[in-house]
Amino acid sequence: MRGSAFTNLEPRMTGLRRGGPRRFPAPEDGPVWYSALLTSIPGRTPATPHLQPVPAPARTPEKPPSRHPSTAENDRGIPVHSDTLIAAPIDHKITIPEGEGLKAWESWLDTCIKFEASDLIVKAGQSPRLRVRGSLKGMQIEPCTVDLLFRVAKDVLDPNQFEYFRQRGSIDFAYDFDERRRFRVNMFMARGKPAVAARLITSDIMKFEDLYLPEILGDVSMSAQGLILFSGVTGSGKSTSIASMLQYVNERKRVHIVTIEDPIEYIFNDDKATINQREIGIDCLNFNDALRALVRENPDVVLVGEMRDYETFEAAIRAAETGHLVFGTIHASSAWQTFGRIYDLFPENEREQLRKLLAYNLRAIIYQKLLPTLHKNIGRIPALEILLNTPAVQKYILEAREGELLQIINQSHDEGMVDFTTSLVRLVEEEYIHQDVALGATPKPEELKMRLKGIS
Incomplete structure (x- = not known):
């Protein structure tokens, strides 16, 4: 009963x-x-x-x-x-x-x-x-x-x-x-x-400031072409952040946006952009069929959702290479470690070509983790790591030095990049999160402790 x-x-x-x-x-x-x-x-x-x-x-x-x-x-x-x-x-x-x-x-x-x-x-x-x-x-x-x-x-x-x-x-x-x-x-x-x-x-698509996302993501959203990846675990707010970026484009550019989702999460209303949202199992049989049809749909901006296999990522990077702005998500534990997750999707004999495609077509990788706040009117807030594809980053990718990209991120805060530890320090110092929450979220607790004490 x-x-x-x-x-x-x-x-x-x-x-x-x-x-x-x-x-x-x-x-x-x-x-x-x-x-x-x-x-x-x-x-x-x-x-x-x-x-x-x-x-x-x-x-x-x-x-x-x-x-x-x-x-x-x-x-x-x-x-x-x-x-x-x-x-x-x-x-x-x-x-x-x-x-x-x-x-x-x-x-x-x-x-x-x-x-x-x-x-x-x-x-x-x-x-x-x-x-x-x-x-x-x-x-x-x-x-x-x-x-x-x-x-x-x-x-x-x-x-x-x-x-x-x-x-x-x-x-x-x-x-x-x-x-x-x-x-x-x-x-x-x-x-x-x-x-x-x-x-x-x-259905409420929140703006960057409502989600506590940095303004640099607006600049990234307005890219004419390339691949923008959000990484993080399930439930880290990746879909919400991407929806905010797509809405930013919708309000500012006369483009055709096509989303492929399983299922559709946020419903968009056309503003300056024309938006078509396709749901797997209803509008198309599967991701592969939807991705193959993309070229005939003449999109400027594409959302392909979660990239969990070779076929999806290969289609996404090719779409970026041919002049589209492509958004997607992937499971990884940091921005720079996302590369290893991507390479694991491909056979070893294709990884060198993939490395070149990423070097020339990647626009940004944003790692995101939601943390509980000290404020009753703010449920959770994102701690971020942002990697932008600058000439220095492109050089490191081509030289297979992705493991050293965290150094580039640390040296490029003025360009809009941010490392995860710095993001946590800012959230603690601005009294959004408790220090214990930050320490529980970081893979480098000792480094974070020193940063919070003012030791860099």
Whole structure:
């Protein structure tokens, strides 16, 4: 049975239609901040679930999600066929009535929005959890059952999506909560039981100053051609920063911008630019098909999302070489270490040519990490490392001296570059973050301690 917190909640199903976008009225209450422990949400009858701090789960290395195969598709554009299937299709007899899963799902998302959480994580056997300012908080409701989570999947997904999930054990999709907010959702099986991870995405595209990003990124955004990479771990705000840069271009240049996303996160409205956003599984089968079609779409600026394999990065660097401005993200632990991550995507016999392409076409690498602040009105703030492709940087890349690029960054602050340690020092000195937070974020704590003491 579902937890008592869902009893008598009205099913917010206005405008619901299976197999299409779902849009819902905005919550009647504005978001509220929590202090040490959240105990209630004002204005909600019955009370929305309370939250409790929970221990952070042990993190394991992420596996890149598999791509949708480029074969036959269903009416939603999601392929359902035989390769990459799980060992046995999911087969569970759902006993909870239809519609109850949607009611629970909407309640969880509503709570996520009210507490200004960035993420919702749900698994069988425990209460749903929210990530608020980087920390997990548990809702004080009864643990979710396997049956409830299967009912959620059945109610939220259309029949073809549910079949895809049943055959493969995982599906990515975007869920429109209302006109301003959507969720990027991964529904997956774990130890034979369903689980969900959802990230809140708002339609509000923030400006550089709202995100505490330096003005130099505006100059980088206005480049006529080249490759701009954001690196960092999942949840470090890379997509948000890129959206801000694309909006900066949108407000200033008459260009054609094409984005390839899985799923679309921020919705852009044309200003000076013309923008076309393509979603994998709906507008195109997969990244490779979308990238091959780019040339025929005549873009000036391209967003290719996460570069996790050879094909995507090769297509991106070739697009940059042929005169396009290309934005992308990659997982790496610093700006200068991003090169090693890129080279690992390519066979050894192609790396020398790749090095030349990067030397002449790279515009910037921005490493970003979000840190909790000392201010209640600022949730998290980015610590940055910025590498710009100056003649000195280009020379080091061509000479295969990428490991020495941190020295160039340290010597080029006047040109807009910044190393991660300097970024942390500034955030501490300007009282945005606590010194302990900075020390926990840096790979060089002793160097940071000396810098904070004024010893360089």
